[in-house]
Amino acid sequence: xxxxxxxxxxxxxxxxxxxxxxxxxxxxxxxxxxxxxxxxxxxxxxxxxxxxxxxxxxxxxxxxxxxxxxxxxxxxxxxxxxxxxxxxxxxxxxxxxxxxxxxxxxxxxxxxxxxxxxxxxxxxxxxxxxxxxxxxxxxxxxxxxxxxxxxxxxxxxxxxxxxxxxxxxxxxxxxxxxxxxxxxxxxxxxxxxxxxxxxxxxxxxxxxxxxxxxxxxxxxxxxxxxxxxxxxxxxxxx
Numbered sequence: 534x535x536x537x538x539x540x541x542x543x544x545x546x547x548x549x550x551x552x553x554x555x556x557x558x559x560x561x562x563x564x565x566x567x568x569x570x571x572x573x574x575x576x577x578x579x580x581x582x583x584x585x586x587x588x589x590x591x592x593x594x595x596x597x598x599x600x601x602x603x604x605x606x607x608x609x610x611x612x613x614x615x616x617x618x619x620x621x622x623x624x625x626x627x628x629x630x631x632x633x634x635x636x637x638x639x640x641x642x643x644x645x646x647x648x649x650x651x652x653x654x655x656x657x658x659x660x661x662x663x664x665x666x667x668x669x670x671x672x673x674x675x676x677x678x679x680x681x682x683x684x685x686x687x688x689x690x691x692x693x694x695x696x697x698x699x700x701x702x703x704x705x706x707x708x709x710x711x712x713x714x715x716x717x718x719x720x721x722x723x724x725x726x727x728x729x730x731x732x733x734x735x736x737x738x739x740x741x742x743x744x745x746x747x748x749x750x751x752x753x754x755x756x757x758x759x760x761x762x763x764x765x766x767x768x769x770x771x
Contacts (some may be wrong), residue, residue: 536675538619541616541617541757543551543752544617544757545757546553546754548750548751548753548754550572551746551750552645552746552747552751552754553747555610555743555744555746555750556743556744558739558740558743559741559743559744561741562737562740563736563737563740563744565733565736566733566734566735566737566739566740567587567733567734567737568737569729569732569733569736570584570587570733570734570737571584573587573729573730573733574729576730579639579646581645581678582646582647583649583730585639585642585643586643586730586734587733587734588608588635588639588641588737588739589635589636589639590734590738591734591737591740591741592632592633592635592639592684592741593636593640593661594649594738595629595632595636595662595741595742595745596629596632596633596636596661596686596702597630597664597702598742598745599625599629599632599633599745600629600664600667600668600692600695600696600699601696602621602625602629602698602749603622603625603626603629603671603692603698604692604693604696606618606619606621606622606713607622607688607689607692607693608685608689608693609621609692610622610689611683611686611689611690611693612758616728616760617753617757619681619685619689620753620756620760621677621749621753622685622688622692622754622755623685623690623748624749624756625752626668626671626672626675627672627752628669628745628748628749628752629668630665630668630669630672631688632741632745633661633664633665633668633675634665636661636710637658637661637665638663640658640661644761655704656705656706657705657706660698660701660705661700661702663698663701664695664698664699664702667692667694667695667698669690670691670695671688671691671692671695671764674687674688675688703721716762726747750767
């Protein structure tokens with residue numbers, strides 16, 4: 534499978550059917566998750582504000598998952614010098630930034646009624662904001678360097694530096710005093726939330742992941758076609 538995804542021809546053949554398949558999975562899971570989410574009863578403490586969780590929590594998961602994909606692709610690009618890995622890293626950054634921005638916005642919407650403020654310099658919130666800045670920095674550096682090879686190397690190094698922030702985001706609620714609640718799904722003793730909340734949360738988490746997969750493949754395909762068109766234009770001009 535890895536060989537298929539590192540060879541441009543095999544990747545294009547794989548992504549041709551994988552991207553629409555993931556899109557269908559995202560649509561089905563999203564529809565089911567939203568239906569169950571809106572049907573979920575209000576929480577005894579949070580009321581209907583708890584429904585924001587179904588949008589916020591999967592976005593927060595994806596903010597870290599996307600950056601892990603960005604870091605993994607960047608590492609492969611540095612080690613193996615493959616253009617496809619560089620294209621994958623470049624394609625992941627805007628998607629990860631969008632999920633992180635959604636997590637920050639919905640977190641603020643949830644925090645206003647729960648904490649009485651839109652924002653606090655909480656350990657979890659601050660580390661997620663830093664993650665968002667790494668995404669923006671990656672895209673800005675990519676746009677600032679004209680030479681694609683040099684840009685890919687510089688951005689890969691920046692992306693790998695940002696990977697250090699991922700465990701900080703994940704363990705921040707355990708390492709420091711924080712207003713943000715701890716893990717309630719992925720726990721050693723099992724999820725702590727009732728099925729009425731857990732089912733839509735997991736469905737929307739799967740929706741977000743499938744949607745990212747579909748969009749990521751589409752964006753990588755577009756990057757491959759862009760580079761092919763550029764190479765053909767140079768060959769024709771020369």
